[in-house]
Amino acid sequence: MSRAAPGAACPCGRLDPRGRPLAHEACCGRFLDAGLAAPDAESLMRSRYSAFVLQRADYLLATWHVRTRPPTLDFEPGAQWLGLEVRSRRLLDADDAEVEFVARHRVAGRAVRLHERSRFVREAWRWYYLDGVAL
Template identity: 70%
Template sequence: MTVAAQGPCPCGRVDARRRPLPFAGCCGRYLAEFERTPAPDAEALMRSRYSAFVLEDAGYLLATWHPSTRPPEVGFEPGLKWLGLDVRDHRVLDATHAEVEFVARSRLAGRAQRLHERSRFVCEDGRWFYLDGEIE
């Protein structure tokens, strides 16, 4: 799947007027310029990782996964369609640790699915990484 730069970001973030943010001004900048533009906080990283799942960007997902828990590869379910993201909570635990609770909705073979997870993130050298998560 591709997303137009000025089209709505897959993560669903909106501005103060509740208008969808464009992909280029939201998660797109983190995916396109990973080395120069790290996500500024755990929520932004989680949203950009959701967008990376929508776009099947395995390179970004692996690069933003902490090396201590990173799998050797990321697989994508053929035919899976991501439908939306709801961020329920973003808790900053300290300067280098945070948690984000979210629900991601998808559909596979006509059947609706939802992933409810509380993800843990760690910041090292000014860059946030996904550590792991608990499915709820």
């Protein structure tokens, strides 16, 4: 488990209104490190991407819905995360949402691109990752 360096740009790539990268503490760090609940499915998806970058299995498992959560989570050794692009977000109703994204990383010099439409559900005012479909 690792933490982002103080003042470092958030791994999720979210920008402020002026187009500058947000610091991790002001972005996903609020959820990963300070324990705040993500306010919407996109914020949860972005914070989960940051958790993959920082190898925070604790956060990933805690934000994975109990119906689909694996018992453990392993990280790909040597994976270098390169970026996240949110393609779309859709609120289906008050407690169900979808986020389509592309996450890129490199493993052993090989480029990997994950394009997924993820489903999220809100229970007791907290959003959880339910599952995803590769696109």
